[in-house]
Amino acid sequence: MKYGQGRNVQETGPQKRRLKTKPLLVLIGILLASNILWFVGWLTPDKSKQPDEEVASVAGEAITRAQWMTAMEKEVGREVLLDLVNNKVMETAAKKYGIKVTDEEIELELALITSVDGRSHSGLDIEQTRQKIRSNLILEKVLSNDVVIDDATVKSFYEKNESLYNILTAYRTSIITVPTKEEAEQAVDELSKGSSFDALAKELSTDLASASLGGDIGYINAETETIDPAIYKAASKQKEGKDGDVVELQDGTYAIILVNEVVEGRAFSYDEVKEHIRRELAIEQLPQSVSPEAFWKEFDAKWFYGK
Template identity: 30%
Template sequence: MSKKLLLGIIVVLLITNIASLLFWNQEEKRVISEDEDTQINSTEPVASIAGEEITYQQWMDALRTGHGEKELKTMIDKEVVEQLAEEEKIEIDEKIIQRDIAFLHTMQGVMTEEESSKEEEGWREDIIYRYQLEQLLTADMSIPEDELQSYYDSYGDQYNFSSSVQLSHIVVDDFETAEKVVSELDEGASFELLAREYSTDEETKNNGGYLGSIYTSSQFLPNSYEEVALEMEDHSYSEPFRAESGVAVIYLHRNLPSIEFTYEEIKPYMESELAMQELEQNLTADPLWEQVDVEWIYGE
């Protein structure tokens, strides 16, 4: 049995088992567990946070990818943080968001433009949530100015993002072969498959020519690659050019420019980070529940 088929069966069984725990009784309520006496009316919200409701259907949708109580708590946490952040007027600088998205891109493999866009939506939500939560948890704490300045002087560079390029390449012996590769690309051939067929780089050809995300300051990025890549659009391939190991055609998945912060720009985020270290607690929204009116089916 293939791994994909086995995974499919497991998912079906999981959904079926969850569904089997939910059934209509005579009062049109659903019993969430045979071992617990918790009942749910599907026409009523399953949670209310300061008047903002989470519906039964929203919760059921979340159940498809997780477990009920955990998923519901996550939804409540996000709503709690969103409401309190709005009250406290806590907004996260777009520059911070882009910096974190850039870091996340460097840790990913090859993605299409559509896949990348979809991932970024989820990343953005998580990044905003994390920083808002951190600032809410440390709202009553203050780090002395001289301590902040000293920390920035020593570690400020760690908050910056160095420019990087995410590349694949095909290396061949001569321009004639390289032109043939480009001709096939123009006709819609897969860069990955052509790399497997033509590339002389044994280290990357079996991986479709993928080099990964490389900082432009890295010694592992040939100068010729950087010069060509910085003139290209994301998700495009180059014309053939002379490289150190032959004639190359590169594919630029993504160009990520550098992002640098001044002391004043990074100060609020640095302060909340240092305050969290002093608190020595996990980054959890649990302490914030007391500040809003939260009611949910699992308790107070």
């Protein structure tokens, strides 16, 4: 199956380009579906339990395990299954077309994405994030296989946009925000006694967007404009995996900060990013965006929801 005819693409002018947005949106959608999958897995009880087991009751009327699982399937089942099928389709495509994705490529994509929109990763397991980046790379490599971008165009793009590949250090950060210093200190005390940061954030944090994700606000760096500067300042001084001290925010509230992962900043050389750029430019030449579903017929993919 071919989605583009082979052709040489010359540079169209000196206009400064940004990193692509459509593939990033595809990745964000895939990552969101992954997060739903994790959530369902977390909620799914022991398989040895009986479907008619009572999991709750209201006014003496039971809600059974079967009712609960059916409701969850209706709520998120389609999206979760779609994610599973698409991941399998992409792995099958990789085998058929001889697509290889290295750890170095995944780390490069992670660094570049965190520099553009690190908050799109919030609420996701770190390893799941890398797995979804891998799936997206397979899709991009298959789609761009027939589009030829000459070396001069790639080199010119790099020279005009070299600053895009000077990546700042990013911190995968979680926060708990509370109204007073006393409440913050109490939260720190609970953490020191073994309480879960994730659980406390859901219970206590007044930042509702991150509270629902266990306090996770994704990757932040020195140029992240959507967070209080005090959060980045504190995160940049913390050790990975360690809770920090209480930090006062600009609005008068207080926060406790946890740094889950540090992605060290670096300047990527032309040789390190040339294939990434070539793929980016090739994707831009495609007449329309293509999702993994376009490969379902080729690989005889079928699912519970029919066509």
